[in-house]
Amino acid sequence: MFPAQLIKALRVDPAMQQPLYRQLYDAVKRAIVEGKLSPGMQLPPTREFCDLLRISRQTVLNAYELLIAEGYLTGAVGRGTYVSEHVPAIDRQARAVSAVAAPVPQRPLSARGRHFAEAGASTGAHEAAALAFRHGIPGLDVFPFETWSKLEARRWRRPSPAFGYADAAGFLPLREMIADYLHASRGVSCTPEQVVMTSGSQQSLFLISSMLLAPGDSAWMEDPGYPDARAILSAVEARVVPVPVDAEGLCVSVGTALHPDAKLVYVSPSHQYPLGGSMSLRRRLELLAWADENKAWIVEDDYDSEYRYSGPPLASLQSLDKTGCVVYVGTFSKVLFPGLRLGYMVVPTTLVDAIHRGKAVIDRHTSIAPQLVLADFIEGGHFNRHIRRTRSVYAERRAALLSALDRHFGDDIAVGPSDTGLHISFAFRRRCNDVHIAAAALREGIEVRPLSQYHAPDIQAFDSHAVASGLLLGFAPVPVAEIERSVALLRKVCGGK
Numbered sequence: 141m142f143p144a145q146l147i148k149a150l151r152v153d154p155a156m157q158q159p160l161y162r163q164l165y166d167a168v169k170r171a172i173v174e175g176k177l178s179p180g181m182q183l184p185p186t187r188e189f190c191d192l193l194r195i196s197r198q199t200v201l202n203a204y205e206l207l208i209a210e211g212y213l214t215g216a217v218g219r220g221t222y223v224s225e226h227v228p229a230i231d232r233q234a235r236a237v238s239a240v241a242a243p244v245p246q247r248p249l250s251a252r253g254r255h256f257a258e259a260g261a262s263t264g265a266h267e268a269a270a271l272a273f274r275h276g277i278p279g280l281d282v283f284p285f286e287t288w289s290k291l292e293a294r295r296w297r298r299p300s301p302a303f304g305y306a307d308a309a310g311f312l313p314l315r316e317m318i319a320d321y322l323h324a325s326r327g328v329s330c331t332p333e334q335v336v337m338t339s340g341s342q343q344s345l346f347l348i349s350s351m352l353l354a355p356g357d358s359a360w361m362e363d364p365g366y367p368d369a370r371a372i373l374s375a376v377e378a379r380v381v382p383v384p385v386d387a388e389g390l391c392v393s394v395g396t397a398l399h400p401d402a403k404l405v406y407v408s409p410s411h412q413y414p415l416g417g418s419m420s421l422r423r424r425l426e427l428l429a430w431a432d433e434n435k436a437w438i439v440e441d442d443y444d445s446e447y448r449y450s451g452p453p454l455a456s457l458q459s460l461d462k463t464g465c466v467v468y469v470g471t472f473s474k475v476l477f478p479g480l481r482l483g484y485m486v487v488p489t490t491l492v493d494a495i496h497r498g499k500a501v502i503d504r505h506t507s508i509a510p511q512l513v514l515a516d517f518i519e520g521g522h523f524n525r526h527i528r529r530t531r532s533v534y535a536e537r538r539a540a541l542l543s544a545l546d547r548h549f550g551d552d553i554a555v556g557p558s559d560t561g562l563h564i565s566f567a568f569r570r571r572c573n574d575v576h577i578a579a580a581a582l583r584e585g586i587e588v589r590p591l592s593q594y595h596a597p598d599i600q601a602f603d604s605h606a607v608a609s610g611l612l613l614g615f616a617p618v619p620v621a622e623i624e625r626s627v628a629l630l631r632k633v634c635g636g637k
């Protein structure tokens with residue numbers, strides 16, 4: 141059993157943006173990795189944690205659940221919880237490295253560094269093959285790796301001057317193809333100069349937020365919304381204003397009532413993340429009018445709308461922009477694969493020069509080799525073929541998931557809009573703890589995300605009625621044969637019928 145001073149040394153602070161359970165999870169994990177808590181050590185009863193740290197039992201339970209699910213702790217609440225004998229491999233390495241570098245004195249991070257480190261952006265790696273229902277990734281089983289490798293080998297065989305330093309905005313022929321593709325498929329109107337290649341939406345969002353927002357500026361963020369976008373806004377010290385989303389998309393009137401003077405708004409209008417709806421035309425026009433009046437920027441995250449199962453992809457918000465206030469952010473993470481780290485943004489003409497220069501500050505330019513291969517992939521017709529093929533494979537997987545959910549859960553859940561993208565979200569009709577359910581599902585080999593965690597931390601903490609309790613399930617990487625079995629198992633985890 142470990143002593144009280146070890147518990148007291150775990151730093152949790154209600155003033156921080158991160159939810160308390162997440163802070164506790166980080167602190168215990170750090171103590172394990174740093175060897176302060178040794179394998180086999182028994183953790184004290186939750187009530188001792190609550191008394192010494194002045195936090196609720198639920199906070200401790202949520203942290204324990206996550207640590208158990210990730211293999212840092214073993215046992216079950218009520219029967220004693222122990223530090224695992226098998227700390228995950230990646231952390232053993234970290235421990236070995238920190239042991240070698242042990243005597244280095246502490247040098248504090250800068251205030252900016254602390255904001256980055258505490259922003260909560262995802263850092264996890266996909267090491268094992270996707271479990272049902274890993275979300276956020278496409279079906280790697282249907283990617284034409286052979287074609288890609290042939291195109292890549294051809295480029296390596298004929299090194300060109302392009303292998304030197306390249307244009308900060310990216311490989312021009314590729315940007316021309318992207319401009320044509322976006323015009324045809326999403327009504328985006330732009331020149332190739334407005335297209336800037338990045339290493340994914342994450343970098344596009346970071347560049348935009350750091351260049352358009354000053355510390356303390358308000359930014360509207362969809363709630364529930366994309367946590368990695370929220371992390372960027374908080375890293376650049378924006379005042380993040382959670383704005384609720386309803387069936388028509390972001391509630392512009394609520395945003396206006398809360399913070400009419402916001403400088404930027406983040407939206408996913410074609411496929412709201414995570415709920416799945418698309419923004420109505422009325423809301424789009426309302427948002428554009430507000431942005432025009434307030435000289436605010438709109439960031440349109442269009443991450444997976446190639447996949448629309450009831451018709452062609454929707455036209456972008458950018459296509460309605462008459463005043464040059466929309467920055468359109470796209471990615472190849474869903475339509476190809478995320479490890480490629482290739483994305484792009486389409487910036488208004490007034491920002492082109494500044495963004496090119498800003499991109500050069502960050503990393504000079506995005507790696508050129510994948511851009512060359514992608515240009516060949518598009519030019520050879522493989523890109524369009526891949527989209528057509530995956531659309532039909534994913535349509536089948538989506539239909540299998542919808543029908544299995546209907547059979548196993550019926551009216552116990554309300555399935556969200558599902559005509560676009562690579563995931564489905566649903567809300568439980570009877571409130572339940574979706575964090576516990578997701579952790580219990582993981583123990584059975586099923587990966588689902590709790591919907592409640594997509595809300596801003598302060599909304600999670602203070603406004604439990606506004607927080608949906610439900611799950612998010614990715615279907616793209618899951619073969620049809622696995623879907624039925626996994627939904628049946630998930631139903632059992634949720635308490636059976």
Ligand SMILES: Cc1ncc(COP(=O)(O)O)c(C=O)c1O
Pocket residue numbers: 276339340341342343366408413441443470471472473478482483
């Ligand atoms: C809402 C949203 N936007 C963008 C992305 C893609 O990010 P990236 O291009 O950095 O891989 C994701 C990936 O999960 C996402 O969920």
